[in-house]
Amino acid sequence: MRLVRIRPTYFRGFGDADWINLDAGLVVLHGSNGQGKTSLAEAVEWLLYGKTKRRERGESLSQRDYQGSYRNVHAPTDATTSVEAVLRASSGAEHTVRRELVIGARNAETSRTLVDGDPADLAVVGISSDEVFNPVISQDGLQDFIHSKPKDRRDKISAALGLEPLVRFKTVVDRARTRLQANPPHVIVEAGTQLRTVVQAMNHSPRVVALARRWSSERFDERVDEAELHQAALEFLGIQAGTGDAITEDLDVRRRHAAQRVFDDAPIQVSPHLQADLSTLEQQRGNVAQVVSALGGALAQFIGAAASAYEQAQLRFWQTGLQMQVAGLPDTCPMCEASTLTQAKRAEIQQRIDQSANYTRTLGALQDQGRAAARFVRNLMDSAGRVFPQFLNIDERRAMTALFADSPAACATFLMAHDSAQVTYHRGTRLMEQRRQGVERIQTLAASPGTVHEANQLVAALEADLDQAVQSLAQGAREYVAAHAAFSPHLASRIASNAAVREIDGLLSPITNWQHVHVLSEYGRLLQESLDVQHQIEAHIQTKQAALFQTRGQEINAWYDMLNPGASVRYTRMEPGTDSLTLWGETFGVQINAAACLSQCQLNCLGLSIHLIRALTAGTPFGFVLVDDPVQSMDDDHSQALVAQVIGELMNRGVQVMVLSHEQALVDSIWETYYASQPLRLRISDFQRSGPQIENAETLQQALDRVQQLAAGNEDARRLAVKVLRRCTELLIRDTCRVTNSPGPPCAVTAGKMLPFFQSCTGTTQPQHQGLKATIEFSAPAPHAQTGWSVPTQQAIAPHLDRIRQTARQLRVL
């Protein structure tokens, strides 16, 4: 892909510039210092990459100093800073690519790209953002390399060889790893905190002290550590083998027994199902009203029935009378055996018998309700028992007090709560028991006129009594649970401070907290693997460097040798180290450190060589190289080698070469050496607020004057005069095409092939066609190489010069 033309707008030193034509195989641009040559080179670089190496280097020193430096300071407020270019692919297809500077919040500079007028990534036309292909060889880039530290030099060389992403990758992995170490995720912090407690516990178990020490130093090896812990537990338990679960279970049992020997806390433990038990108690409390209501109803029915009934003895008397009558003793009184039972008396007796049966039935119902109520109260008492602990007996209480003899406060507070709960429990259950006994014999109380009021009182107060008792018990249970929860850690700590318990805890703690070991182990492993990745990247870089130097080192040397032919003091090779790059040279066969001993010119040549192999990397999308002031520190010989060898080699490879320089001699030399290749010669000058002027430095008039001047010279001058004469024919044809608005010839075609374009121009005549053809043949390069060809004389050149001048005037080109 070649650069056809470019238009920087308000970029760096440029104002609202016209298109700059670059459509030639070789472009030389001359300009004094400060005229904008480097701005043009940076415009190309910024267009392709959205950044420049110069700016990046500057920002690494001071971001503030370089902020806003892409935009021309004289640009109108509403003007857009942009660089636009027409690129031609090898297929001949042309694309207009454009990059616009975008100033965001806090003056942050970004850019957007357009391809053929539409927003698009430049990749759509095959322009890679990979720095390795950067075709712009800037003057400060060469200087930068010369003055680099060995490490930076290695990085730059790596970058030049295309390894910059790998070098950056290593740096970024290193920084990411450092961040992971300095700021680990929450899960790691939490696991670390937990593991510190585990390690403290392990320090009391001699069998795992060494393991604890390793963990303290954040050295984990899950497989080895787990085996070591397993073995330690087996030894402690005195068994040969066992699964992890079985070992844990055995240790738990041992621990429980050891803890019980210190203090058995079973009497103060709360139910593990406390919440469910409390809920049951509350539900039962909700049923109290219903149970008492049923009992009250049964009692009322019974009392009603009893009020209208005979005494049981009286009833039995009349029943006996009836039985006697049935037995055949009619009208006979069972007492006096006289015939006194009248019909009316018989009916009355029967009625009373019926009433007596009702009495019996309601009494039975009352008895049933009484028993049901008693069972209900019993259930209530059972539920109340489940929400309270067993409570300490006097010996247990003494043992606990002794355990806290040195610091009794927590124990005393708990015992107060314990005693209060105990009182609440006993008071509540005693009341319930009294009520239970009452309702259990309620039918007895109700059946006797002397105690029936007692039954009524019992039922009337029963609901309130039970409700209050349950409420009090539930509240007491909750208060006890809170007190127990506050006290448990103290008690656990006291128990755990026992040596025997401690030893078991030292084994149990790492087993039960193994997940934290897993987490920290994974963390440590990832850190180590990240470090390994850094080493692998480094090794890969070195391998790639070695491979690249093997395959491309000769290329570097070839370019370098072109610039330094036959030198006795010279660069020879590069030797990449782990974190440095040594440049080796030699002086008369003795190895020297090139960076220290070679001249700046030689190092400059080396930098140029490296940049050239980079720009010519296989797969590059660019078919051009732009070199900004390449002859810094170079003497005439090196400059001439650059012109004769390097530029020639590049052109032989079909690379479009653009050279920007302030050296008039260099520009002239390139111009004359490659004159036959129709180089494009530009001049950048007259730098103003509005930017520099860039104009074609070669006009037909100038070329004709030069021919006239050279034709009067010696043989070498006349040989060049013939070349320039040929150039005049080409310029005449191009200018004629332009003036007559006719299609012009493509870039880099010979004058002979350009002739048909001239012939097709409106207004040209047959004699002009024939005359121009004769001059083209006269100045053709082929005969120059033939044996016997002699350099034309001034008299032989003059008619052709006159013909070109006359034709140009006729066609109003001059």
Add this chain to the structure above:
Amino acid sequence: MANNPFLEEFAASCPGNLQRRLADAFDGLLALADDEAAAQLKVTLDAILQERIDATGQD
């Protein structure tokens, strides 16, 4: 690996998953400055760590 063949080559040359994950992640961060890329890569390391912890938990 969309952007850089050297990263691709590196990832392919190493047997581990971590190298590929990091190379893949970095390939998408090439346009960022080193510090910013490091911050993003640390997020990737966090995620890899969590995945490994979770995988251990599932075992």
